[in-house]
Amino acid sequence: MSTTMSTAAATNAPQHLEKVTLGRSITNGLRKAMERDPKVVLIGEDIGKLGGVFRITEHLQKDFGEDRVIDSPLAESGIVGTAVGMALRGYRPVCEIQFDGFVYPAFDQIVCQVAKMHARSLGAVKLPIVIRIPFGGGIGSPEHHSESPEAYFAHTAGLRVVSCSNPEDAYWMIQQAIECDDPVIFFEPKRRYHDRGEYDTSAASAPRSLFEANVLREGTDVTLVGYGPVVKTMLESAAAAESEGTSIEVIDLRSLSPLPIDTVTASVRKTGRLVVVHEASNFLGMGAEIAAEVTEQCFYHLEAPVVRVGGANIPYPPSRMEEDFLPDLDRILDGVDRALAF
Amino acid sequence: MSTTMSTAAATNAPQHLEKVTLGRSITNGLRKAMERDPKVVLIGEDIGKLGGVFRITEHLQKDFGEDRVIDSPLAESGIVGTAVGMALRGYRPVCEIQFDGFVYPAFDQIVCQVAKMHARSLGAVKLPIVIRIPFGGGIGSPEHHSESPEAYFAHTAGLRVVSCSNPEDAYWMIQQAIECDDPVIFFEPKRRYHDRGEYDTSAASAPRSLFEANVLREGTDVTLVGYGPVVKTMLESAAAAESEGTSIEVIDLRSLSPLPIDTVTASVRKTGRLVVVHEASNFLGMGAEIAAEVTEQCFYHLEAPVVRVGGANIPYPPSRMEEDFLPDLDRILDGVDRALAF
Amino acid sequence: MSDNDVVQQTAPAGATTQNGDGGPDMIQLLTPEGERRSHPDYDKYVVDLTPQDLRGFYRDLVLIRRLDAEGYALQRQGELGLWPSLLGQEAAQVGSGRALRPHDFVFPTYREHGVGFVRGMDPQSSLQLFRGVSQGGWDPTEHNFHLYTIVIGAQTLHATGYAMGVKMDGNVGTGDPDRDTAVICYFGDGATSQGDVNEAFVYAASFDAPVVFFCQNNQWAISEPVSKQTRIPLYQRARGFGFPGVRVDGNDILATYAVTKHCLDEARNGNGPLLIEAYTYRMGAHTTADDPTKYRVSAEVEQWKLRDPILRLKTYLAHEGMADETFFQSVDEEADQFAQELRDGCINMATMPGETMWDHVYAEDHPVMEAERAAFLAYQASFEGAN
Amino acid sequence: MSDNDVVQQTAPAGATTQNGDGGPDMIQLLTPEGERRSHPDYDKYVVDLTPQDLRGFYRDLVLIRRLDAEGYALQRQGELGLWPSLLGQEAAQVGSGRALRPHDFVFPTYREHGVGFVRGMDPQSSLQLFRGVSQGGWDPTEHNFHLYTIVIGAQTLHATGYAMGVKMDGNVGTGDPDRDTAVICYFGDGATSQGDVNEAFVYAASFDAPVVFFCQNNQWAISEPVSKQTRIPLYQRARGFGFPGVRVDGNDILATYAVTKHCLDEARNGNGPLLIEAYTYRMGAHTTADDPTKYRVSAEVEQWKLRDPILRLKTYLAHEGMADETFFQSVDEEADQFAQELRDGCINMATMPGETMWDHVYAEDHPVMEAERAAFLAYQASFEGAN
Numbered sequence A, B: 001m002s003t004t005m006s007t008a009a010a011t012n013a014p015q016h017l018e019k020v021t022l023g024r025s026i027t028n029g030l031r032k033a034m035e036r037d038p039k040v041v042l043i044g045e046d047i048g049k050l051g052g053v054f055r056i057t058e059h060l061q062k063d064f065g066e067d068r069v070i071d072s073p074l075a076e077s078g079i080v081g082t083a084v085g086m087a088l089r090g091y092r093p094v095c096e097i098q099f100d101g102f103v104y105p106a107f108d109q110i111v112c113q114v115a116k117m118h119a120r121s122l123g124a125v126k127l128p129i130v131i132r133i134p135f136g137g138g139i140g141s142p143e144h145h146s147e148s149p150e151a152y153f154a155h156t157a158g159l160r161v162v163s164c165s166n167p168e169d170a171y172w173m174i175q176q177a178i179e180c181d182d183p184v185i186f187f188e189p190k191r192r193y194h195d196r197g198e199y200d201t202s203a204a205s206a207p208r209s210l211f212e213a214n215v216l217r218e219g220t221d222v223t224l225v226g227y228g229p230v231v232k233t234m235l236e237s238a239a240a241a242e243s244e245g246t247s248i249e250v251i252d253l254r255s256l257s258p259l260p261i262d263t264v265t266a267s268v269r270k271t272g273r274l275v276v277v278h279e280a281s282n283f284l285g286m287g288a289e290i291a292a293e294v295t296e297q298c299f300y301h302l303e304a305p306v307v308r309v310g311g312a313n314i315p316y317p318p319s320r321m322e323e324d325f326l327p328d329l330d331r332i333l334d335g336v337d338r339a340l341a342f
Numbered sequence C, D: 001m002s003d004n005d006v007v008q009q010t011a012p013a014g015a016t017t018q019n020g021d022g023g024p025d026m027i028q029l030l031t032p033e034g035e036r037r038s039h040p041d042y043d044k045y046v047v048d049l050t051p052q053d054l055r056g057f058y059r060d061l062v063l064i065r066r067l068d069a070e071g072y073a074l075q076r077q078g079e080l081g082l083w084p085s086l087l088g089q090e091a092a093q094v095g096s097g098r099a100l101r102p103h104d105f106v107f108p109t110y111r112e113h114g115v116g117f118v119r120g121m122d123p124q125s126s127l128q129l130f131r132g133v134s135q136g137g138w139d140p141t142e143h144n145f146h147l148y149t150i151v152i153g154a155q156t157l158h159a160t161g162y163a164m165g166v167k168m169d170g171n172v173g174t175g176d177p178d179r180d181t182a183v184i185c186y187f188g189d190g191a192t193s194q195g196d197v198n199e200a201f202v203y204a205a206s207f208d209a210p211v212v213f214f215c216q217n218n219q220w221a222i223s224e225p226v227s228k229q230t231r232i233p234l235y236q237r238a239r240g241f242g243f244p245g246v247r248v249d250g251n252d253i254l255a256t257y258a259v260t261k262h263c264l265d266e267a268r269n270g271n272g273p274l275l276i277e278a279y280t281y282r283m284g285a286h287t288t289a290d291d292p293t294k295y296r297v298s299a300e301v302e303q304w305k306l307r308d309p310i311l312r313l314k315t316y317l318a319h320e321g322m323a324d325e326t327f328f329q330s331v332d333e334e335a336d337q338f339a340q341e342l343r344d345g346c347i348n349m350a351t352m353p354g355e356t357m358w359d360h361v362y363a364e365d366h367p368v369m370e371a372e373r374a375a376f377l378a379y380q381a382s383f384e385g386a387n
Ligand SMILES: Cc1ncc(C[n+]2csc(CCOP(=O)(O)OP(=O)(O)O)c2C)c(N)n1
Pocket: A045, A074, A076, A098, A102, A105, C111, C150, C151, C152, C187, C188, C189, C190, C191, C192, C218, C220, C221, C222, C282, C286
């Protein structure tokens, strides 16, 4: 990792607290990264004048030019494949995939090239590529616009996979991902783009490493772990449970690969119970890996099997049914109840 | 499922035992299916005159013509995408992907089209497509020729995923896959193509459903579960363990999605210990799902956490290192020991 | 054909300019002013059209424009999640759609509401998709109109494979009009950049598939002008794959009808594939989620208004005495009626209960579907019990 | 250029026939008989070549043919897992490789051992890959020669992106020969069907990328003749994307050199992309795992023997008095020496220990790599303890 941006403890500079949306935080993080390093370039469909369909790259082409904010032809394999070439030429490309469901045409380039080039070259070649993917459901869209494909990438050795859940993390994590010398798949919780959060935008460094989990709320009865869009729902669930006398520890995983499992196991050793939440299908979703690792490492601490509150094992349903598909507060609390009742 | 081929109990016809390789068994199964149903067509690279790089389709083009054994242009998305169209026209296409590592260009068609068309049409459209993929390592090949991508497909709702491990299963399972009205990803253990097995080639029906697991060896101390190329190694491990006094139950999973978990849990309730074996990376590999489900369903029966003996979480290594990568007899027995020692 | 493209390259003919017209290569039978232009190759496809046929064309155009307006309004009123407008592309859709025979097969994108309409599809079908009631949910064999495809370009391979199947069935080049079958596949200008579309060209050419690729070049792929996708007119892409391509004025229903008819005949006769580039314009936003003011100037839109496909046919019909005010009014009235039915149908559309989510994932029994459905019902029942 | 491809289609010129020659479009400066043919556009690229240069070409050809023979032999002896032969394609590789400048950048497939050789690569690099010691393992920046790519066509997008980067760096069209940079990307006839390759054409054209696409049409993609991939000569594919394409006799080192030089210059000057189709033949099997007798007739191979690229240059050199028997013999001796070194290097190549598997998966620290490596070492140690 280049060291222009330290992840060490914050400096003593005066705080500048600002309330920013998650989406705008990513924009700001991209801008910072581009200002810091002229080799950072963005490429994707409609990211120029339009600023992307979610406006995450708004104004960046105007400010940095068409060579650094590149509207690509409509072809995702092309986006990622040319990004590989640019990285080989010394650039640090940040690809935007318009929606989760449109990353698959680029799957071959990601799995066979992006993930493997470093190993193929025995370390001679670095591919500092970030692939941004807005993901998840709950926005009332038709097919392919609400998917959670993170497990495909987390299963792929050679990639790093992260997801932010709040504005402050979004701001720092995108910068850290760009600074990382390995390829990073960066999942953005699209239904949280408009959520606001207050944080110190003048801080000189990120509060924690990109690959660390974050214990957002301490608790003693059950551990709740998740990432991305469901984190907010987990926090709401914990608050609701508290009023009923259940103390829930909430962990935002942030990194899916590598998996910061120690934070999870430390919590489970305390609570004895774990509920994993995500929107992706349960079957071979992140919850499967977390359940397997936690059970292996906390076999005698677990008082109940790990409960998985994930999406059903079906293609994402039509939007009028998505409420019944997504893990909401009730389904999370149902999972908590099941963990407690076991 | 069309009912031309029954899966009911075998008839009383005289047995015709034959010793056939696994590869030739698939050839024979394809031939049977093509004879039975004129709508069955094969498509893939080099499957015509050459008979495929593994000769699985040898002589079939000569016997059935170029319309039914279609040499495709060199493009995998094209193979699967045109197969979708043929299926819409009433054909039952069987696609050959030349090697595991070359399925990714077709990933988008498989995940977004093949897996979802039935749901998209609310059941009006059936896509009886089989995608044959020779998979796994151990053949001394360079990159992309030794991969185990099954978890990607098993995580994809709308697909069925199976793998054969022996000639008899190969013969029947390919026919059953072709008869299935759902898309089936059919994984062939390429390093076992030349293994021979004796079975009744005159039998009128398959010994069991395509989606059932098979208990290949009964045991009381530990359950070993796997699929495809490692099944033979598991049996060898069980035999070796027996001589040391350990009784291992060996289950060939055969179906990865749906997962015949009941066979596994029934065994674990008896043995109390489970070791899962596959070549794919452990992280989010089939072992993760099996561990999660078994732990959930057999929480009080498990005397040790589920042990996963899978591939390392790295891109498949250069072939001179593959021995150190693949789960061999020693690594399986090491896993068994760990399960027993817990 | 030069022996050496590298040193003797000619300037690209009729290169697409953002605001330019379709250039001299473009087939046109009806000028923007509604005047009939003769064309040696294509007149023969329209001479048989009766005034009644043409009035039917006009009716189609008006009704699908209304369909589109209602889709837009319904989205704005919260009844639909999204609406991709066909405004401006009516002639390209009706002209090509009307050129089809019943047993031809259509592969649309997400924008071919007009083609679906002329195929006899119930307009509620596409509304149900954008309302989020299903992801499509119709039977493609009912009107030989496939489900909408949202992943850009994916359907071009389906169309090619379907056409390969038609040929394997022996339904190409027999000379029997009830048997010979063509496939038409719609896609946009942006789609031409996708690998799948180019692979479809490769496969279709390799297998002489009876498919007509119908590219509606509406000048934009969301915010990107067609110049981002190609240096040369898109119909010329076919040259690189060894099959013919033609640019037609997509706002001219007669030309679109004639050219499509010709190409479908060619495909049916075994001379497929072929590529049609219908040169047209997306008058509205990409979808209701889009804001085109961010990336294009209104002058461009204004210019294209002068090429309106409906006005053009109306002028022609009126001028030639094939239709009068009474007729035009009757069509408008029919459109009002049609709109009302559309709205009512949409608003009253039933939403399927959550437990049906598991019903059609697999065609055959699947234990996970059953288990999850049962768990869902039990979970729901637990609330009822609690209340 | 006709205004209407659909009705005025001309017959494809020089359509590829399985056994046919390259047709009138093919650039040739040296006949199969070793006679010099003049060409108005391309002579200028070879006039400056000295007899010494040409003898150097000859030496390259002979050495890489030997490299290839040794690769084959080493595989047969179990020293390599696989060997993809370049036999027959020597002139295409040396001609194009020698046309490059040092700061140009090369993206090969898995068959460009000859290009690597003229770039100065240690031949052990590709041997290590096929021996299974690494998946490549060299630093592409050392000789501006990228790692081999096995997934068909994937490297065409890398080359395009790299070329876009060159342009972003401002290293195109400056007129400064030390600065202006071109990228060359190799791929086969079969690869032209892949989506990625066509997307690379789209991107390269859209961004005017300084890349030369160099397609070695060796007539076969494993068992499939080029006619399975295309109806028309492959160089014409470029026309569909709006950039120039040219077919060159790939068994003619002078023509290949000249055409590549021209195209690289064009790319460096900002007139990229361009496509070169080097018309050649894969004399051997696809790889050592292949058996071509299953799908092609030996008469075809015999015919191509008459077009041998080395013999052709040798005849020319001898006939023009630019080289004599002594020279030819010295090259053969050098080749013997070279072969011996190759063999020794290959056989003595160190295999890396298992625990290095985890070393280069990630550039930065990764806890799973460390944990798995430690577990592996402990597991290995447990055996040592047991013994
Ligand atoms: C593979 C894929 N990538 C991205 C998208 C998002 N998207 C939807 S429509 C569109 C533009 C399509 O442009 P064009 O092909 O010209 O068709 P038009 O919408 O203009 O009719 C894009 C980028 C998608 N649907 N599929």
